[in-house]
Amino acid sequence: MIPGPTYVFQCPQCHNLLTRESLVSGNTFHSTGYSDGKLIAPMLPDFPNLTKCKKCNHLFWLSKLEEIGTFNYGEKDKLEWQNADEAEFLSIDDYFRALDSGFIIGKGEEGFVRQQIWWAFNDRTRAEGIIFTDNNDESLYIHNCLDFIELLDPENENEKMLIAEVYRNMGNFGRCLELIEDIRDDELSGIVVNLRSECGKKNRWVIPLEKVVQPTYDGDD
Numbered sequence: 001m002i003p004g005p006t007y008v009f010q011c012p013q014c015h016n017l018l019t020r021e022s023l024v025s026g027n028t029f030h031s032t033g034y035s036d037g038k039l040i041a042p043m044l045p046d047f048p049n050l051t052k053c054k055k056c057n058h059l060f061w062l063s064k065l066e067e068i069g070t071f072n073y074g075e076k077d078k079l080e081w082q083n084a085d086e087a088e089f090l091s092i093d094d095y096f097r098a099l100d101s102g103f104i105i106g107k108g109e110e111g112f113v114r115q116q117i118w119w120a121f122n123d124r125t126r127a128e129g130i131i132f133t134d135n136n137d138e139s140l141y142i143h144n145c146l147d148f149i150e151l152l153d154p155e156n157e158n159e160k161m162l163i164a165e166v167y168r169n170m171g172n173f174g175r176c177l178e179l180i181e182d183i184r185d186d187e188l189s190g191i192v193v194n195l196r197s198e199c200g201k202k203n204r205w206v207i208p209l210e211k212v213v214q215p216t217y218d219g220d221d
């Protein structure tokens with residue numbers, strides 16, 4: 001893994017500095033893929049695009065800001081930048097705040113945010129924790145799943161596979177099985193076998209897989 005320069009940005013509201021690291025190259029050694037399309041690759045870290053200012057809570061896309069500069073680790077004349085806040089991924093509450101705030105534009109951005117919410121809840125299962133802490137959590141999860149399905153294209157086999165997985169995560173095993181029975185793409189046949197087996201066991205939660213479905217929304221648009 002070869003790190004690239006760190007980019008420095010300014011919050012558009014309060015001008016607080018924040019940084020985002022970059023990568024020249026990485027690899028998928030020791031990575032784990034999951035049935036919801038998320039790939040966790042320690043040697044290929046992901047950096048946030050949608051983030052918030054830690055000082056004033058303002059939400060923004062880093063890709064829509066012009067960086068004010070870059071530095072490489074250890075440059076002594078850039079200490080103020082090196083001490084700036086590091087941009088972080090949003091919490092589930094902040095993703096919902098982003099959807100409610102009206103600054104998420106179009107299907108691409110909404111799909112990205114809803115996918116992040118789905119993954120962030122599933123991360124609790126990946127960490128072997130409890131996915132829902134109260135009834136409201138489950139209701140938010142289900143509503144987000146239903147809205148996310150509307151943003152996926154069932155004519156595309158890859159996206160159809162994701163829709164099937166969303167239904168399984170909602171506990172709708174019948175709909176998941178119906179959808180995967182129609183999938184003809186040989187590349188996806190291993191995942192079909194896995195999901196069919198989990199539906200048989202009435203397991204609705206995300207599972208690690210040998211091969212993952214490519215997620216549709218990467219958030220870098």
Ligand SMILES: [Zn+2]
Nearest residue numbers: 011014053056
């Ligand atoms: Zn700010």
